[in-house]
Amino acid sequence: MYFKIKTEAEKALRKAVESFDCEFEEEIKMEFPPNPELGDLASTISFQLAKLLRKAPNLIAPEIVENIELPEIFERVEATGPYVNFFINHDIFAKQLLDSVDEDYGQLEAIDEKIILEHTSANPNGPLHIGHIRNSVIGDSLRRLLTKAGYNVDTQYYVNDMGRQLAMIVYGMEEHGLKLEDQPSEKIDHKVGELYFKVNQMINEDESLGEGVDATIRKYEGGPSELDEKFEYAVNSCLEGVKETLKRMNVKHDAFVWEGQFVRTGIVDNLTQELIDIGYARQGEVLYLDLSEFDIPKELVLRRADGTSLYSTRDIAYHIYKSKNCDIILDIFGSDHKLAARQVELALEILEEIEPNSDKMEVIFYEFITLPEGSMSTRRGVFISVDELMDEAVKRAKEEILSRRSDIDEELVDEIAEEIGIGAIRYYIARLSPEKHITFKWDEALSFERGCASIQYAHARACKLLKKAQEENNIDLDNLEVEETWSLNDNEKELVKLIAKFPSLIEDSAKIRRVHPIAQYCQDLAGAFNRFYKSEQVIGSDVENARLLLVEKARIALKNSLDILGVSAPSIM
RNA sequence: GCCCUGGUGGUGUAGCUUGGAUAACACGUGGGACUGCGGAUCCCAUUCCCCGGGUUCAAAUCCCGGCCAGGGCACCA
Structure with a gap:
């Protein structure tokens, strides 16, 4: 509107x-x-x-x-x-608005542009921790936002199945008899993490073991061998757990793309050769890419001395693949990837996959979430896993519900606690602009006071009211006529204006690829609804129809905006 | 050392791309409201643009120089 x-x-x-x-x-x-x-x-x-x-x-x-x-x-x-x-003219405006809002409210017209959105892409060497989840939350919210804005979005998780870290895990299993089933944790990705931690300890104690890892990499890249299924087993085990975590967080990927395929199909070799032919790749002690003319003094190593491939080179291959299959490449990376991302982009330009200085490749960088005592590390086994975080969030939400209500059965309490707990986490992360550094504190992350829960509460209130009108007063929401006498007061005007703003907010946020304005909007809308709710009688008022419709449309706007953040809107809590 | 981010009430943030009216939101603290549709509510008070220059009719916003914090500068990913 x-x-x-x-x-x-x-x-x-x-x-x-x-x-x-x-x-x-x-x-x-x-x-x-x-x-x-x-x-x-x-x-x-x-x-x-x-x-x-x-x-x-x-x-x-x-x-x-x-x-x-x-x-x-x-x-x-x-x-x-x-x-x-x-x-x-609010009287005219409000009527037009109430007419125009339906369940799909906020869905903009389709844009003929395909975006491949890569996010999360955590190494399969352990469970997701709260640092990774910022990536997932930003990425998944963006997927929802861009889809709502009309884009065709394909979300991908890039699986690093070929890196040194995976090789370490396989090496530990093959040469040192480590087994996933011997690890203490219940969940499979946690077992992988524990095994990985042990291999790291072994190598720390005896550096010569690194040679064994190198050999493992060489063998795996050298062609089909019995190692293939070991790698696959390790990666799939970890991924199985990661997928469970993501599902519980309402995060959805369309595809999991394994990097190994780019080596096996020869794409990595081809692009390396091409870089040599064009003259940008030079052979020193190792093969490297000279980007000094682009103001990057640091050479990018393309191949190890033993001929095996490196992450950066494989990533260039992946981006070529993405470039061929979409209009916009959108990556969500931690800010530690800034240099690497720039190198990949330049490589793509050199290879003429994208135009020089084009904006086809976009990267959203986010700053890290650290613990009060310092940064997290899978290698050192220092981290808070997302599973732990979710369990704690849901536990706290449950206590909160139980302290307020005794009239709903256990099963429903659990269901609502899940929605509130997960919502609190997603909201906590989505509300901040990505370049803001976060020091993680349990009480801040899981606060239900005025955080996400109060927004969900506003939605639940609206649902309850509408339900009452329908059940007790037999009102048919689909056939309500706004009273001619309805003239809006300030609370109603404010609410109408906010509801009306939603589509343009989606357009603007999508344009800048930011989701935190949506989080702010949710809060504003919930606030406006609560003020309206507090001061105006709906059922039984002489403009009952108009107000019921207003509640219904506010409910939809609230639900759809929360949905962009991947937060569910319970109808009772 | 060089490069990239961030620095806004007591706390956590939005606003900065594209300069414009009284700097927005939440938490905290202190007061208050409401026997009606659910109090995870509402109202009032409280307190801010890191420092120094510059550009401009006008700067939180743009430019230059500092200071503080985080990150990057691997034959890791």
């Missing part, structure tokens, strides 16, 4: 400006006024015109107002200083 209002205001402004003697071609700037007394939509067009007309902005604004033909959706337009403020 805001799209429409904005366009109408812009059109009217442009027409008004036509009567002035100047050529005004720029995009008209619009913004939201700081408070309702200054209207619902404002334009700073006077500032833009000031230079052209050689006139003070606060003199231009009244002239525009005088010349403007006001569209019906506005009640009036005023000049306040240099600003041109539009006031919505």
